Amino acid sequence: MTAEEATGKDNDVQATDVAQPTDDAQAIEEKTHAAKPIEEQAETDPQERSVPKPAFTDAEAGAKVFPDSTARTHNYFTPKKRKASHYEDVTVEVQPDPRHYLSQGWLYGFADGRGGYPLEWTAMKAWGVDRPEPERFPGSGGKGYDWPAHGWHEFRDPNEEWELTIYRYNANVVRQINQNIETARQAKAFEQWNPNWVTFVERHVGAWMHVEHGLGLYLFANAQRRAPTNMHNNAISVNSMHKLRFAQDLALYNLTLSEEIEDFDGAAHVATWNEDSAWQGVRRVAEQLTGIDDWAEAIFAANVVFEPLVGELFRSNLVQQASPGNGDFVTPTVVGAGELDYATRDLRYTKAMFDLLINDKEFADHNKQIIDQWLSVWVPRCITAARELQPLWSQPDSKPPRFEDGLDRAKSRFSGLLSELDLQQPKELTQ
Amino acid sequence: MSRQSVAKAHEKIQELAWEPLYHEPVSQYGTDYTFQKAKKRDPLKQVLRSYFPMEEEKDHRVYGAADGAIRGNMFRQVQERWLEWQKLFLSIIPLPEISAARAMPLLFRTVPNPELHNGQAIQMIDEVRHSTIQQNLKRLYMNNYIDPAGFNNSLRNFQNDYCGTIGRQFAEGFITGDAITAASVYLTVVAETAFTNVLFVAMPAEAAANGDYLLPTVFHSVQSDESRHISNGYATLLMALADEGNHQLLERDLRYAWWNNHRVVDAAIGTFIEYGTKDRRKDRESYAEMWRRWIYDDYYRSYLVPLEKYGLVIPHDLIEESWNQIWNKGYVHEVAQFFCTGWLANYWRMDPMTDKDFEWFEYKYPGWYDKYGAWWENYSRLSTPNGHHPIVFEDVQYQYPNRCWTCMVPCLVREDMVMAEVDGQTCTYCHEACRWTDVEAFRPTYQGRETPNMGQLIGKREWETLYHGWNWADVVSDMGYVRDDGKTLVAQPHLNLDPKKMWTLDHLRRCPPLQSPNVLLNEMSPDEQKAFHANYIRGGPAGRPAPADA
Ligand SMILES: [Fe+2]
Numbered sequence: 001m002t003a004e005e006a007t008g009k010d011n012d013v014q015a016t017d018v019a020q021p022t023d024d025a026q027a028i029e030e031k032t033h034a035a036k037p038i039e040e041q042a043e044t045d046p047q048e049r050s051v052p053k054p055a056f057t058d059a060e061a062g063a064k065v066f067p068d069s070t071a072r073t074h075n076y077f078t079p080k081k082r083k084a085s086h087y088e089d090v091t092v093e094v095q096p097d098p099r100h101y102l103s104q105g106w107l108y109g110f111a112d113g114r115g116g117y118p119l120e121w122t123a124m125k126a127w128g129v130d131r132p133e134p135e136r137f138p139g140s141g142g143k144g145y146d147w148p149a150h151g152w153h154e155f156r157d158p159n160e161e162w163e164l165t166i167y168r169y170n171a172n173v174v175r176q177i178n179q180n181i182e183t184a185r186q187a188k189a190f191e192q193w194n195p196n197w198v199t200f201v202e203r204h205v206g207a208w209m210h211v212e213h214g215l216g217l218y219l220f221a222n223a224q225r226r227a228p229t230n231m232h233n234n235a236i237s238v239n240s241m242h243k244l245r246f247a248q249d250l251a252l253y254n255l256t257l258s259e260e261i262e263d264f265d266g267a268a269h270v271a272t273w274n275e276d277s278a279w280q281g282v283r284r285v286a287e288q289l290t291g292i293d294d295w296a297e298a299i300f301a302a303n304v305v306f307e308p309l310v311g312e313l314f315r316s317n318l319v320q321q322a323s324p325g326n327g328d329f330v331t332p333t334v335v336g337a338g339e340l341d342y343a344t345r346d347l348r349y350t351k352a353m354f355d356l357l358i359n360d361k362e363f364a365d366h367n368k369q370i371i372d373q374w375l376s377v378w379v380p381r382c383i384t385a386a387r388e389l390q391p392l393w394s395q396p397d398s399k400p401p402r403f404e405d406g407l408d409r410a411k412s413r414f415s416g417l418l419s420e421l422d423l424q425q426p427k428e429l430t431q
Numbered sequence: 432m433s434r435q436s437v438a439k440a441h442e443k444i445q446e447l448a449w450e451p452l453y454h455e456p457v458s459q460y461g462t463d464y465t466f467q468k469a470k471k472r473d474p475l476k477q478v479l480r481s482y483f484p485m486e487e488e489k490d491h492r493v494y495g496a497a498d499g500a501i502r503g504n505m506f507r508q509v510q511e512r513w514l515e516w517q518k519l520f521l522s523i524i525p526l527p528e529i530s531a532a533r534a535m536p537l538l539f540r541t542v543p544n545p546e547l548h549n550g551q552a553i554q555m556i557d558e559v560r561h562s563t564i565q566q567n568l569k570r571l572y573m574n575n576y577i578d579p580a581g582f583n584n585s586l587r588n589f590q591n592d593y594c595g596t597i598g599r600q601f602a603e604g605f606i607t608g609d610a611i612t613a614a615s616v617y618l619t620v621v622a623e624t625a626f627t628n629v630l631f632v633a634m635p636a637e638a639a640a641n642g643d644y645l646l647p648t649v650f651h652s653v654q655s656d657e658s659r660h661i662s663n664g665y666a667t668l669l670m671a672l673a674d675e676g677n678h679q680l681l682e683r684d685l686r687y688a689w690w691n692n693h694r695v696v697d698a699a700i701g702t703f704i705e706y707g708t709k710d711r712r713k714d715r716e717s718y719a720e721m722w723r724r725w726i727y728d729d730y731y732r733s734y735l736v737p738l739e740k741y742g743l744v745i746p747h748d749l750i751e752e753s754w755n756q757i758w759n760k761g762y763v764h765e766v767a768q769f770f771c772t773g774w775l776a777n778y779w780r781m782d783p784m785t786d787k788d789f790e791w792f793e794y795k796y797p798g799w800y801d802k803y804g805a806w807w808e809n810y811s812r813l814s815t816p817n818g819h820h821p822i823v824f825e826d827v828q829y830q831y832p833n834r835c836w837t838c839m840v841p842c843l844v845r846e847d848m849v850m851a852e853v854d855g856q857t858c859t860y861c862h863e864a865c866r867w868t869d870v871e872a873f874r875p876t877y878q879g880r881e882t883p884n885m886g887q888l889i890g891k892r893e894w895e896t897l898y899h900g901w902n903w904a905d906v907v908s909d910m911g912y913v914r915d916d917g918k919t920l921v922a923q924p925h926l927n928l929d930p931k932k933m934w935t936l937d938h939l940r941r942c943p944p945l946q947s948p949n950v951l952l953n954e955m956s957p958d959e960q961k962a963f964h965a966n967y968i969r970g971g972p973a974g975r976p977a978p979a980d981a
Pocket residue numbers: 528531557558561653
């Protein structure tokens with residue numbers, strides 16, 4: 001066989017129905033496997049249906065009294081508040097840890113023999129991690145350190161994200177965006193835009209989708225393999241989906257605009273991202289961010305440094321400010337959704353995560369020192385990228401507030417963030 | 432809502448992918464596979480704009496059913512025999528789910544086709560969904576089922592229980608070692624494509640037959656995401672096949688992944704479906720029948736075999752051997768018998784079998800009674816404490832087995848046990864295929880070829896080792912499987928909740944100390960080991976010791 005034969009068929013998936021994202025995609029998905037046994041049962045015995053008979057078992061809570069009959073809380077972790085939250089119940093301890101309960105240790109390792117979630121995958125430290133891993137040997141017993149064994153387990157996502165919240169939130173966002181765009185389309189709102197603004201949106205608002213997509217995949221989705229607890233990794237994967245969704249929101253908005261506005265060039269965002277010199281600083285730093293090995297540094301550099309200095313500068317201090325003056329009331333709703341993801345949710349868990357490390361009872365100084373080094377690397381890179389964006393400010397007919405004012409606002413937002421986290425302002429900020 | 436066609440929307444989001452100009456993304460996982468960078472199609476065609484509302488709608492149904500189950504007093508008709516085994520299953524399964532999420536980035540750099548990464552990211556969040564929706568189901572059981580013990584400590588327990596450890600391979604195999612072996616062949620091509628049908632479709636059907644219609648609602652909702660994951664695996668598999676140099680590795684990995692999944696999943700799910708049910712209608716499918724349909728016909732015949740023409744070497748022999756194990760060698764029966772022998776080291780209650788059960792087993796598996804009947808009669812006889820010890824210490828013609836170093840299920844089909852000296856210690860394996868996995872596959876060279884990215888089997892793989900020489904009361908306390916009166920065990924070999932009928936630490940205190948078969952084996956001289964092996968493989972079925980020499 002030839003390579004073409006094998007690869008040419010790659011979307012001819014056998015033994016499965018690939019769900020199509022139509023309106024009844026869900027119906028198709030749910031039918032894929034689940035319906036099968038029922039159908040076949042009906043075929044084999046069409047006459048007398050053989051069904052299990054329900055029996056009264058009285059297996060209900062409270063039906064009897066015996067040891068543990070009222071022990072209806074998880075007893076393997078200490079909740080953050082007096083009572084465990086629903087979020088904690090579905091999240092804490094799913095990812096095991098040899099330092100407390102995982103007595104036999106990880107079972108599969110990489111080629112270097114390390115298994116699971118090595119604590120050394122970040123330079124950050126949480127109290128207790130310098131104690132040696134409990135040694136287990138013939139007759140050692142299984143006992144490790146008392147829960148939580150180390151400070152990493154103290155992190156809780158303040159957004160309390162789990163399956164219900166993830167889909168509720170993001171479904172609401174996409175519905176809202178769709179509605180806004182549809183209303184604008186029906187009201188012919190895009191006709192108000194002057195030609196320069198059309199160009200601005202097709203190129204620059206369009207270019208931003210690449211930032212979200214690249215970081216969403218190669219920074220955030222990548223990092224959710226690497227943190228020491230399920231609480232960290234789940235929060236990071238939710239962050240990843242926000243970014244990927246926002247990237248797609250921008251792409252599909254771009255598609256609508258190319259359908260609605262005659263001269264709108266739907267491919268211009270690609271050329272801008274690839275060639276426009278104003279964007280190459282942002283692109284360079286985005287690529288550098290995906291190159292970070294340390295997962296905590298990656299989250300910190302992206303959410304504490306890059307987002308306020310570059311992301312919010314572009315989204316809030318340019319797009320959101322310039323749009324109304326140029327007759328555009330739609331773009332701010334699309335961009336605002338992504339801004340809200342970041343400012344209310346992604347930043348919130350990031351702060352909670354680093355707040356613990358910066359105030360760690362054992363490693364606060366160690367962590368702050370490392371973070372200072374991170375700041376001295378990422379602040380200048382982000383400021384450089386921000387400055388290279390400056391030409392964008394003069395492109396719309398109706399000008400936004402001056403670039404320098406926008407950058408100052410971004411910087412003061414950033415230094416506010418640092419002081420909330422009890423971190424020093426790096427000298428590079430004054431560049 | 433804007434009526435952009437799905438095809439157009441999907442086409443548009445392809446514009447999102449870009450190649451780095453200045454810096455490469457970090458590369459943290461290795462593979463010995465090679466991939467040609469070629470333009471690919473995203474096999475999923477999933478756009479988040481429709482994905483999120485679609486999943487939210489699925490959630491509405493699940494949570495609607497959950498409310499309905501509570502309002503409708505579902506637990507008044509749930510079979511305890513069934514729900515007790517869910518303490519094991521639901522303690523394990525959220526970890527494999529979340530591990531599948533964690534596995535996705537192993538493929539980002541190793542499979543250099545950005546078109547596939549979108550689908551992998553969606554699988555990532557699907558798996559976060561699965562993990563937490565299953566935790567939520569378990570929480571609901573804890574709150575509403577008569578006996579919360581075992582649910583209330585499940586995520587501690589599965590980390591140190593021997594059954595939990597067996598199941599944990601199903602998670603750890605996804606996230607370590609060679610990135611393609613783990614996240615593609617083991618996870619998607621075998622675990623998801625072959626085994627989620629018995630996990631998430633066959634097993635829920637059995638739940639419904641035992642009065643629990645909530646578990647099927649949750650797991651069908653989970654399974655409905657799987658077809659997309661299967662497509663991810665298929666796309667990567669075809670790309671791997673395109674390079675001749677990968678064929679040897681694919682052959683190795685399919686052998687390992689197939690055999691390990693069979694050992695681990697068939698052990699657990701087979702036991703739940705055959706021994707955790709009260710539904711003994713003769714026309715309900717046995718696990719063997721389900722396996723034949725879902726795995727042999729649907730997966731092996733319809734999915735794997737057609738890939739042969741692309742050069743995939745399919746482990747026909749191991750697939751036939753798995754069937755042989757299930758059908759002729761009583762694999763599932765041997766496992767269930769062992770789990771119940773070792774009940775005292777677990778955290779759920781295991782109901783004895785009755786005449787009605789015997790009849791069904793004999794009907795479905797002719798010859799069953801002669802092999803296993805007497806032991807189960809003894810299990811019933813010894814189930815409530817009455818001056819005797821737990822069954823493992825009593826003379827019921829059952830030789831406590833050695834554990835398989837690879838799959839960590841004990842070597843139950845006695846005649847298949849093999850031994851090997853690895854890294855300075857003698858290990859037992861349940862089957863030649865498990866010996867091969869450790870001794871040959873998980874090594875830095877394979878058939879003379881360098882495989883520097885292949886993973887390793889690590890850890891204290893024999894559960895008994897840690898407790899060698901311990902008193903059983905201390906073992907169970909150390910693991911934390913004690914109820915809130917400080918002495919009654921979580922596990923019981925029966926379903927009677929009358930405290931006077933329940934086993935306590937006091938009963939265990941009087942038992943002989945725990946002995947690790949592997950520690951004992953390694954204390955033997957080479958000749959003694961040989962003799963031990965020769966004797967071991969003459970034992971069975973049903974754990975019977977080898978007949979005394981004439
Ligand atoms: Fe899943």
